Amino acid sequence: MRNLRACLQLGVLPLALMSGHAMAANGSFDNWPTKSMLTDSIEGAITGNMAWDSDRFSGDDRLADESGWRRNEFGATLKKKGVWDAMVYYDFQSDLWLDVFVRFETKAWFGRDLGKIRVGYIKTPLGLDGLTASRAGSFMELGLPTQVVFEGRRTGVEWSYEQPRFLLTAGAYGGKDLQGDNPGQTFAARGVWTPIKAEGNVLHLGIAGSRENPEGFTDGRGVYRPPSTRLRARPEAGLTDVRLVDSGTLTYVDHINRTGLEGLWIHGPVSVQAEALRANVTRNAGLPEFTAQGEYAYVSWLLTGESRPYAGGVAANPKPSHDFGAVELVARWSHLDLDDGPIYGGREHDLTVGANWYLTQHFKFQANYVHADASRNHVHTTPDAVEVRAQVMF
Numbered sequence: 001m002r003n004l005r006a007c008l009q010l011g012v013l014p015l016a017l018m019s020g021h022a023m024a025a026n027g028s029f030d031n032w033p034t035k036s037m038l039t040d041s042i043e044g045a046i047t048g049n050m051a052w053d054s055d056r057f058s059g060d061d062r063l064a065d066e067s068g069w070r071r072n073e074f075g076a077t078l079k080k081k082g083v084w085d086a087m088v089y090y091d092f093q094s095d096l097w098l099d100v101f102v103r104f105e106t107k108a109w110f111g112r113d114l115g116k117i118r119v120g121y122i123k124t125p126l127g128l129d130g131l132t133a134s135r136a137g138s139f140m141e142l143g144l145p146t147q148v149v150f151e152g153r154r155t156g157v158e159w160s161y162e163q164p165r166f167l168l169t170a171g172a173y174g175g176k177d178l179q180g181d182n183p184g185q186t187f188a189a190r191g192v193w194t195p196i197k198a199e200g201n202v203l204h205l206g207i208a209g210s211r212e213n214p215e216g217f218t219d220g221r222g223v224y225r226p227p228s229t230r231l232r233a234r235p236e237a238g239l240t241d242v243r244l245v246d247s248g249t250l251t252y253v254d255h256i257n258r259t260g261l262e263g264l265w266i267h268g269p270v271s272v273q274a275e276a277l278r279a280n281v282t283r284n285a286g287l288p289e290f291t292a293q294g295e296y297a298y299v300s301w302l303l304t305g306e307s308r309p310y311a312g313g314v315a316a317n318p319k320p321s322h323d324f325g326a327v328e329l330v331a332r333w334s335h336l337d338l339d340d341g342p343i344y345g346g347r348e349h350d351l352t353v354g355a356n357w358y359l360t361q362h363f364k365f366q367a368n369y370v371h372a373d374a375s376r377n378h379v380h381t382t383p384d385a386v387e388v389r390a391q392v393m394f
Contacts (some may be wrong), residue, residue, distance in 0.1 A: 004057050008249070008273075011332075013080050014195075015152060016238055017330035020310065021209045022295060024364030025196075026105065027199055028127070030360045030362065032362060032394050033060050034046050034047065034394050037245065038078075038120045041055075041080050041081070042078060042080050043078070043079045043081070044054075044076065044077070044078050044079075045077045045079075046074070046075070046076050046077075046394070047073075047075050047076070047077060047078065047089070047394060048064070048073060048074045048136045048392075048393065048394055049073040049134060049391070049392075050069070050071060050072055050073070050077070050391065050392045051069070051070040051071040051389050051390070051391045052067075052068070052069055052070065052389065052390050053066075053067065053068065053069075053140070053238060053239055053387060053388070053389045054066075054067040054387070054388050054389075055067070055237050055238070055239045055240065055383065055385055055386075055387045056235070056386045056387075057233070057240070057383055057384065057385050058244075058383065058384050059381070059382055059383035059384050060381045060382075060383035061206055062277060063235070063237075063383055063385070064240070064313065065240050066239040066240065068239060068344045069092060069093045069372075070239065070389065071092070071093055071094075071134060071209070072092040072093040072135070073089060073091045073092075073098060074089070074090060074092065074095075074331040075087060075088050075090060075098070075099070076088055077369070082105060082107065082305045083104070083105060083108040084102060084103060084104045084105065084108075085102075085103050086101065086103070087099050087100070087101055088100050089343060090150065090278070094154070096179060097121060097153075097177075097178035097179065098119050098347075099120070099121065099122060099153070100121040100178065101118050101119060101120025101121060101122050102118070102119055102120060103117065103118040103119075104116065104118075111287055112334075113161075114394035115159050115160055115161030115162075115168075116159070116160050116161075116162070117157065117158070117159055118158045118159075118160070119156075119157045119158075119247070120155070120159070120169075121153055121154070121177070121178050122131065122153060122154070122156070122158060123152065123153050123184055124150075124151045124152065124154055124171065124173060124188045124210060125158070125169040125170075125171060125178050125188050125189070125190040125210075126149070126150065126151065126190060126208040126210050126258055126259075126260050127146050127149060127150035127189055127207065127208070127260055127275065127277060128262040128275055128313075128314065129142055129143060129146045129150070129176040129273075129275060129296070129322075130142065130146050130150030130152070131313070131314050132314045132316075132317070133314070134144070135317065135364075135391070135393045136314075136315065136316045136317045137355075138298065138300050138308075138328065138330045138356065139236070139298070139330060139332055139354060139366075139368060139384075140236075140237075140238065140366050140368045140387050140389050141234070141236045141237060141238050141368075141387075142205040142236075142356070143236065143294075143296035143298075143332060143334035143350070144231075144233045144245075144294055144296065144334040144335065144336035144348055144349075144350060145275065145276075145277040145293070145294025145296055145334065145335070145336050146235065146275070146277065146296070146336070147232075147233040147234065147297060148231045148232070148233050148277070148279065148292050148294065148336060149188065149258055149260065149278065149279045149292065150277075151188075151210065151212065151232070151258065152177075153177060153178075154173035154174075154177055154182070154186055154327065155171050155173060155174065155175055155176075155177065155178065156170035156173030156174060156186070157171065157172060157173075157209035158170070159171070159263060159287050162312065162313070163174040164194070164197055165193065165194055165195060165197065165314075166191070166192060166193050166194065167190075167191070167192040167313045168189075168190075168191055168192075169188075169189065169190045169191075169313075170188070170189040170190075170367070171186075171187070171188050171189075172185070172186070172187050173185065173186040173187075177240075182214070182299060183214065183215040183216075183217050184212060184213050184215040184227065185212070185213045185215075186210055186211065186212045186213070187210065187211050188208070188209070188210035188258075189208065189209060189210070190206060190207070190208035190313075191206060191207055191208070192204060192205070192206040192262075192313050193206070196346050197307075197310070198314075199307070200266065200267075200268050200307035201266065201267060202264065202265070202266040202310045203264075203265055204262070204263065204264035204310070205262070205263050206260075206261070206263070206313070207260070207261055207262070207263040208258075208259070208260040208262070209257070209258065209259045209260070210254050210257070210258045211255055211256070211257055211258075212255060212256040212258070213254075214227035214228070214229060214255075214256070215227055216243055222349070224352070226251050226252050226253075226262045227252065227253045227254075228249050228250055228251045228252070228253055229249075229250050229253050229256060229279075229281060230246070230247060230248065230249045230250065231246075231247040231250075231279065231290075231292045231338060231345065232245060232246035232247060232345070233245055233336055233339075233348070234249055235247050235348070235350065235368045235370060235372040235374070235385060236334070236350050236352055236368075236372070236385070237370060237387055238383045238387075244346065244348055244372060244374035244376065244383075245336060245338045245345055245348045245374055245376055246338070246339050246345055246346065246347035246376070247290065247292065247343055247345035248343070248345065250283065250290055250343075251280055251283075251287070252283050252284040252287055253280050253282070253283055253284075254282045254283060254284050256279055256280065256282070257279070257280045257282070258261075258277070258278065258279045258280075258283050259277070259278045259374075260275060260276070260277045261272070261275065261276045262275045263275075264309060264310075264315065266307060266308055266315065268305075269301060269302035269303070269304075269305050269306060269307060270296070270299070270300070270301050270302075271299070271300045271307075271308050271315065272298070272299050273297070273299075273300075273315070274295070274296065274297035274298070275295065275296055276293075276294075276295045277290045277293065277294055277295070278291065278292070278293040278294075279293075281292070286303055288341050288342060288343075289340075290339050290340050290341070290352050291341050292336070292338050292340070292345070293336075293337050293338065294334065294336035294337060295334070295335050296332060296333065296334035296335070297333055298330060298331060298332035298333070299330070299331055299332075299333070299350075300329070300330045301317075301328065301329050301330075302306070302326055302327070303320055303327045303328070303329060304321065304322055304325075304326045305321065305357075306319065306320065306321050317358060317364065318358060319361060320358050320360060320361070322360070324359075325357055325358050325359040325360065325384055326351055326357075326358040327355070327356070327358075328355065328356040328357075328358070329351070329353075329355055330352075330353070330354045330355070330356065331353045331354075332350075332351070332352045332353075333349070333350070333351055333352075334349065334350050334352070335347075335348070335349040336348050336349070344376065344377050345376065346374055346375060346376025346377070346388045347375055347376075348372060348373065348375075349372075349373050350370055350371065350372045350373070351370070351371045352368055352369065352370045352371075353368070353369050354366060354367055354368040354369065355367050362392060362393055362394050363391070363392060364390075364391040364392055364393065365388075365389065365391070366387075366388065366390075366391070367386075367387070367388045367389075368385075368386075368387045369384070369385070369387075370384065370385040370386075370387070371384050372384070372385070
């Protein structure tokens with residue numbers, strides 16, 4: 001796996017850059033031939049997302065400067081339009097499986113649209129920012145509450161039904177994830193209302209909830225490990241393993257209830273997005289419950305006049321309308337509270353400002369400045385981070 005990852009880092013990115021340069025010379029810089037008809041009705045495609053980051057910190061000696069690959073995601077898709085589609089996607093940088101699924105459209109079976117059924121390893125439907133594709137984030141990293149409350153991917157089955165004014169999603173997930181971790185079951189549902197839904201003009205209001213029932217397991221030494229969880233967040237910088245707030249390991253967990261409220265407004269080149277997220281951990285053996293909660297809000301302004309596209313209940317990268325690309329300014333405030341009763345996980349709020357340059361649909365450059373303010377166990381710290389990213393995606 002490491003050898004394959006090295007080949008991708010050293011070979012695919014330069015090849016992609018040279019291909020883009022050659023296409024630019026031919027006046028088709030954005031026309032990357034990543035799709036092909038394999039039969040008369042089945043289309044195949046390759047997909048990828050490579051991001052190289054550099055993070056510089058000040059104000060806290062625990063945070064060390066770092067540069068390197070943040071993502072090396074590659075995968076393949078198959079699709080029979082109107083009938084089914086399938087994906088296999090892997091991050092070679094983190095050695096983690098991403099989406100692995102097959103999805104069926106009920107209209108092909110019953111002659112009417114009753115929604116789509118997806119089976120496989122997929123994101124649980126709670127958290128607007130978490131559900132947004134990693135390549136499409138307006139910020140380099142997820143906000144504090146999303147890092148803690150968003151459950152990530154699990155193996156299961158999901159039903160989704162989208163109409164012009166609403167989107168409903170419900171899923172059931174069980175067993176371990178594809179890394180062999182997180183045994184248990186999760187049940188989740190999300191509802192989105194879009195009273196305004198047009199190109200460049202969207203109002204999205206959503207609510208979601210889930211219940212996770214984690215299970216204990218016996219490790220390779222024959223030692224039983226009770227069901228547990230740990231809630232913590234990085235200071236919105238992806239190359240550090242330091243967490244300024246951390247609940248520690250919470251053992252003998254009976255279940256975890258998660259809830260989320262979400263909103264998104266897109267009006268021409270301006271968009272505003274916000275969420276309030278909460279996770280309540282109920283424990284056995286007389287141990288106290290624990291609640292984590294947080295919020296974020298951000299604003300985006302595309303100086304070059306484009307709008308953020310919206311489909312499937314999430315926003316995406318804008319398509320540049322100028323030869324020099326699209327330029328976006330962003331600002332975000334986020335807050336996370338991990339202090340509850342006898343557990344002092346800490347409190348943190350971050351202020352992030354940034355700029356994005358979408359050179360084409362396949363090349364993106366980002367810069368973020370993060371000012372963090374965190375307190376835990378009477379230790380107060382206010383570090384700063386300056387982050388830059390070069391990204392290639394197809």
